[in-house]
Amino acid sequence: MKEDDVIQWRCGYAEDTLIAEINKRANRFTVYDDVLDGRFRDRLKLNIRTASLTITNITIQHTGDYTDYTDQQCEKERDEISVKEGDSVTLNSDCIEIMRYDWIRWRFGNDNILIAEINKRVESMTVYDDVLDGRFRDRLKLDKQTGSLTITNTRPEHSGHYKIQMMLSDKFSSKAFRVSVYARLPVPVISNSSQCSSPSSSSSSSSQQNCSLLCSVVNVGHVTLSWYKGNSLLSSISVSDLSISLSLPLEVEYQDKNTYSCVLNNPISNQTRHLNITELCQPRPDSVHCCGSTNAVIRLVLSALVGVATVILLVYDIRSRRAEQDQTHIHTSGGSFPL
Template identity: 70%
Template sequence: MFDRFWFCLCFWRLVGVFGEMKYVKIGHSVTLNSGLSEMMDEDLIQWRSENRLIAEINVTAGRFSVYEDVHKGIFRDRLKLDDKTGSLTITNITTEHAGVYRLYTVETNTVIESFLLRVYDEISVKEGDSVTLNSDLTEIDYDRIQWEFENSLIAEINVTAGRFSVNDDALDGRFRDRLKLDDQTGSLIITNITTEHAGRYELVIDRMRKSFFLNAVNEEISVKKGDSVTLNSDRIEIMNGVLIEWRFGAELTLLAEISKRGDGFSVYKDVLDERFRDRLKLDNQTGSLTITNITTEHAGRYLHIRPKHLNLNQSLKAFRVSVYARLPVPVISSNSSQCSSSSSSSSEQNCSLVCSVVNVGHVTLSWYKGNSLLSSISVSDLSISLSLPLEVEYQDKNSYSCVLNNPISNQTQHLDITQLCHTSADSVHCCGSTEAVIRLVLSALVGVATVIFLVYDIRSRRAEQDQT
């Protein structure tokens, strides 16, 4: 499978003979647009992958066909045709689907649209952490295995010579004391990751290659919905001749571009259904990117990269942005329908309360007694409502509070027992009245039973006398 695995994020602007380039992450879907708003009655078009027919539309015959058994069945249950425009969607992408796709008109055998599909996977690691690049081998059954970083040899296994070596001096020694080889599988372990280690790694076995793109996440940023966030480039000034890009999400969508060669600063507001329209600002000195009025649609991964020689991409900095809704204030209320007592003593009567909040998102709702956590409940649904019960004694003098929090903020509501719970006298009245009614009913029942018994006894005695 190695020779089919292509992962290097290369030739960002290669359009030429291959048409539009699309980047798709493994497991995601991609739609190859036909460029047609609507097909005509006489249209007969075909989609081909590496010159093999994978889909055909015959409008006259009303036939929409997909051919899933080509390429050893790699497209099985993955192809969908738009019956209006003829666009082709490929779902659950794997590395086997990388390559050139073309849309032809059958009558003239003319290319209407052409795409170069690049399938990639990535590994995101925080600075200071370690990562293992798996060879997918259960044992080393090849004579030579090599690991490269951006075309420089950094580790090698030579089975014949019995040599497992790492090149600590490669690339100005940036990998010194950081590389380890698994002597059973040949996998490569990189420790204490920094941004210098982000980039393209290749496992070379004979003529087969497996590629990885390591992304060192520098910052994880949490921001409130509606606020602004600035992704700092950590540069004082952009040097002349330097090209820098900001990209977003799994599809690595280009958001902004900086070129000091032409003194150009561009932001692309119309991408991704215009979710970034009027929200992007570039610092023309440092290249930092600011996103204003942020929403949950803007949550995700942002890459600050510098394309190098148009075939390698050096990741300068990576961010993961999480967006949280502003927290509502939790509401504490009493359950007035309950009036319970654990004994006949009114001082031991309890007050039932509930703390609730609606439309909360990713939060935790908790009850505290002073600084001590009593109970909590968490949820990760933006539309769900939360409720957390609590039972306290009427005479309890402790301080209680209900706290709603997420990773960036919290809302606290303090409990006033005197307002929400009945006083002891009220409790006695409430529960005492109930008890009095119960006793009265029981007494009445006993009285009625006694009368019935006496009447029955008198009648029985008179019947016996009459018989005598």
């Protein structure tokens, strides 16, 4: 063993589960006996001098493929790749001498699921695109000459960790990738929130009123929604969940002449909606703005109610006066009878 060796013992062919490791670079020696439902619990012994692995008290469930890897990582241990949904992405094994390999395997996810392999010993090339509920079905292309793997028509569910493994004689090499697939962004929608605020207390004129606006998007994830005044950021909200709705409020004066825009972005793209204050916030002669029509209706209804009440009171007053006059006339007539 060399001073910088990393030796790994793995179990299973498709799963390729790590069960023991010697990392001389970090001076770490570890057995992972709780993996695979604990079938190796208290049964693994690792010799740190010879790197041999002993399995004690074996049972039928310990039957399977075991592989001893001397792991030589590429200089650039992991590539970070971002792509838009629907586009293709190619993972290149540029730091591995492809023409000299015995076999290479492409694996996906934290469980190291085998999704493609080339075996030069038997001259075979296979893609396993039905694994993981078929999320890779008809989307994997493997290049036999370069060993590169292409995922076509990508979707967010293809985001994750990919790894290429290569066996060359008694040496094992690998390279890791982190792929992020971002959904295509919708254009934000700016609407009047239908609630008008009172005149600004800091305003020198009572006619200066604010218009309440809302910028919204639906079914988005891993995005940031922001309001800008010119090139200056006013406010923003971010979300890392998938398929969520976002909204961000903004208040402006209806006569504001500044340029406002609402921007939705992720690490690789953005969509912008510019605010048209004149279109969404129309001032009225009586200083009613934005939702002034609603206020006008309310005022009209109140005025009608007041008018009806006034008429009722007037009729009641007239009838009361007539009743009093009739009573007075009766009393007067009754007191003039002769003896």
